[in-house]
Amino acid sequence: MHTDTETMPPAVDAPPALECRGLRKSYGHGRVVLAHLDFALAAGEYVAIMGDSGVGKSTLLNLIAGLDSANSGMILIDGVSMSSLDDDAATLLRRQKLGFIFQAFHVLPHLTLQQNVALPLLLNGAPQERALELLAAVGLAGRGNDFPRQLSGGEMQRVAIARALVHRPKLILADEPTGNLDPDTAHEVLALLRQEIKANGASAIMVTHSAAAAASADRILVMSADGLQPLKQ
Template sequence: MTLRDNDVPPALECRGLSKAYGAGRVLLASLDFALDPGEFVAVMGDSGVGKSTLLNLIAGLDTADSGEVLIDGTSISSLDDDAATRLRRQKLGFVFQAFHVLPHLTLVQNVALPLLLNNTAPSRALDLLEAVGLGGRGDDFPRQLSGGELQRVAIARALVHRPTLILADEPTGNLDPDTAHEVLSLFRAEIKANGAAAIMVTHSMAAAASADRILILSEHGLHAGE
């Protein structure tokens, strides 16, 4: 963790986070870690070890068996459903492996969605489409795009409302190396410019190298990578 003023909370703090499935299959056990504003962390590990589960728990899309997740000093578990939804809209940005781009909306409408949900002017959506290499295609629909282009739309949407915390699950998995490098450069620049924190789950060492630090998730917990 980087140094911060004592009165500024971590962007993310996980305390004693545990999750098991089925017949006692433990994925996460008493996980403790924190991210400061402006910190970009890559999480790596074998398939099935719980990396995507960790993101879902942090986002409040899944429920931990025990422990607590605090975003910008607020415990998700202390909120009712409406308040948790508002927190996700305002403070979180998501990049899902499966894109979750809405097929009936144009590209600019997809990217602008977090702004509209937060009652913010949607003008920045066009700037983000330009930044991910899709300038001039705002009126296109998702069916006209390749998988790599859909991923770029998803990344633009995650960044557009300047969230406190960005959660990215294999954000470069569908991108060629040159585009991946450009997108990660944008990703990092936006994080630093807005004082956001980000967790990127990835199998790519090239992608992980763009982060400030690498954490390895295994059955023994979360520890610093080499």
């Protein structure tokens, strides 16, 4: 994992970027996916989470992103408990502070690449010029008027990453961001992701099965039925 000097220590009095306290999630027939999970992500920290399929890694990201709800427990973003906010306030906080990179891209086929990347800016009422800057940063300069059908899988993942980063979110969630990429493209995407995270002082969680991808993070945790534990070297 990365130990270079680009990682700045968080301010002493800074609240964790994210706290999960006693998260529990179960599905039909009592299948427990997460059982009283506790986790904290420091401001400016980039963490990779590994573990067997079905152990709850993607479920954790979905709970943090508000795409699913826990049976019990608390999620705090920048010290704010999401359960203390009404739906509109929680949506606004996530819209402003979160960026989510989906394994399946979720690029909208009827929008151009520029329009896809600009969506978070549009929703936040921000100037949209940065959309073209981010497309260039992911190696798609001059492609803003193209449509997703004209892209390879690796190029669509680049668009998804540009969209997740364009509004400079303070918390980035990445679900298997290299799962559909060839090794060379994966290496480039991981370098870009880390560069953008550190340049914007963001915090990030990446769920991955790839040891090579996990090595780009500041630290690696392994999820099991017992929760999250540091990777044993």
